[in-house]
Amino acid sequence: MAMPISQRVQKRRDAMRAAGLRPIQIWVPDTRREGFTEECRRQARMVAMADAADRDLTDFLDEALLDLERDA
Template sequence: MQTHSPLSPSQKMKQYRVRMKQAGLRPVQIWVPDTRSPAIAGELRRQSMLASQGPDEQDVLAFLEDASAWDDAG
């Protein structure tokens, strides 16, 4: 009887990728801001403050309020 050594993590990942490709899928990598980073949190705060002072702010808030009142039936 022949025994097989366990697969390494890279071999497991390769097999997984082959199975996913055979299923018609492809990998996609998405990079998003790390909100745990103080630098990113500060930048998001800065941009939020700028947006809140924009000339269209009241129109946007009114739209969001109206949109939140929509129900599934309407």
């Protein structure tokens, strides 16, 4: 006879715990939610504008690119 789902799940959880792991719950944005894409775009524009205005970041990235070219 097949083992009930609840017993299989418990067996798996017990095995994971025995392996030194523990369960956690992670909440992530619902990508299906109305307005999600527009909010991503809005935030990306804000970051891009902030990055464009940050001269230190631009200098750092330019120097990193030169380092990569020198190592190639």
